[in-house]
Amino acid sequence: MIDEKGILFVLSGPSGVGKGTVRKSLFDRATDLKYSISMTTRSIREGEKEGxxxxxxxxxxxEDLIKKNRLLEYAEYVGNYYGTPRDYVEETLDHGKDVFLEIEVQGALQVKENFPQGVFIFLFPPSLEELKNRIINRGTESEELVKNRLIAAKTEIEMMDAYDYVVVNDEIETAVQKIQSIVQSEHCKRERVAKQYKKALEADFS
Structure with a gap:
């Protein structure tokens, strides 16, 4: 095995772009990716399992973990904290497994600040009109909330420069294939394999 450590892949994009659908389709395929498990202060619900x-x-x-910088990102929502534990991610990567994190844009930027060696993928809508239609078709948003989400989406799209890759989510299968290609290409990067090749060259063949 050439790669010693795994790679953290972060998928994000504006609300309504289809992050969850793409992630589910990706994990429905045979994949070695490990999904990042979040941490929360809300009560455990029936049927849920710790870990x-x-x-x-x-x-x-x-809050102790926040003070100790043991979270890659966190946010407070309706009185409860949610976040990505650094220890779980780092331990999984140290075991040579890739970790996949699906998250909102603000959270992804926090992760980039705390873990810049990650690979950041921005899921982009085919158009703002299509994004608007997807949000409306959920049937759960008021007209005012749809408008606010679109305003927020424009701001988030402007943050695209912070990402390594952009994938347009026009067709789910095509988007998934592109993400799989990104994963493969990242493992082929010279800087990721150079260390192992150097070790091989240092071997005593006498």
Missing amino acids: TDYFYKTKQEF
Whole structure:
């Protein structure tokens, strides 16, 4: 095996672009990617499992992790904290497994600040009109909320320069194939394999 450590892949984009659908389709295929498990302070729900759905913490435990910089990103929503634990990600990467994180744009920028060696993929809508239609078709958003989401989406799209790759989510299967290609190409980068090749060259063949 040439790669010693795994790679953190971060998928994000504006609300309504289809991040969850693309991620689910990606993981429905045979993949060695490990999905990043989030941490939360909300109560465990019936049918959920510790370490499978979330890592469940008290508010004090979560805030201690914030102070110790043990979260790659976090946010507070409806009185509960949600975040990505650094230890889980780093331990998984150290075991040679790639980690995949699907997250909102603001969270992705936090991850980039705390873990710049990750690979950041921006999922882009075919057009703002298509994005608007997708949000409306959910049937869960008021007209005012749709408008606010589109305003936020324009701001988030302007942050695209912080990403390494852009994938247009026009057809789900095509988007998934492109993400798979990104994963493969990242493992073929010279800087990722050079260390192992150098080790091989240092071997004693006498």
